[in-house]
Amino acid sequence: MSIDELTKEITRYQNELKLPDDYLFNIVEFTPAEVTAYRNKQAALTVYQAVLKQVKRLYLLSLSPAQLLAKLTTIKQVNQLSETTWLAEMNVNVADLPDFKAGKKPTMVYVTALNALTKKYNRK
Numbered sequence: 001m002s003i004d005e006l007t008k009e010i011t012r013y014q015n016e017l018k019l020p021d022d023y024l025f026n027i028v029e030f031t032p033a034e035v036t037a038y039r040n041k042q043a044a045l046t047v048y049q050a051v052l053k054q055v056k057r058l059y060l061l062s063l064s065p066a067q068l069l070a071k072l073t074t075i076k077q078v079n080q081l082s083e084t085t086w087l088a089e090m091n092v093n094v095a096d097l098p099d100f101k102a103g104k105k106p107t108m109v110y111v112t113a114l115n116a117l118t119k120k121y122n123r124k
């Protein structure tokens with residue numbers, strides 16, 4: 001992705017999170033000079049990639065387990081995964097299955113599962 005594409009994606013996540021630039025720059029611990037370079041699109045491409053990665057994490061952690069479970073289910077359906085394959089890809093323990101499917105596990109469990117599926121199936 002280009003810097004323009006990355007900043008557009010970052011802005012999209014910021015809007016979802018209602019996260020102003022000042023808060024974002026505080027989260028990613030930018031110095032005033034880094035903020036200026038970022039805003040002028042003069043920072044290294046890797047800086048924008050790192051910011052996007054961080055803001056995506058924040059976004060996923062802002063979702064409820066039910067919302068994340070819906071995303072996981074969509075990936076299952078789109079990729080026509082069997083229940084067994086789907087659960088194995090997410091590394092869901094059989095003993096945890098009822099709570100997992102009911103959305104009763106901690107948010108991070110669903111984020112980790114989503115990251116595993118996204119990595120393998122390249123879905124957002």
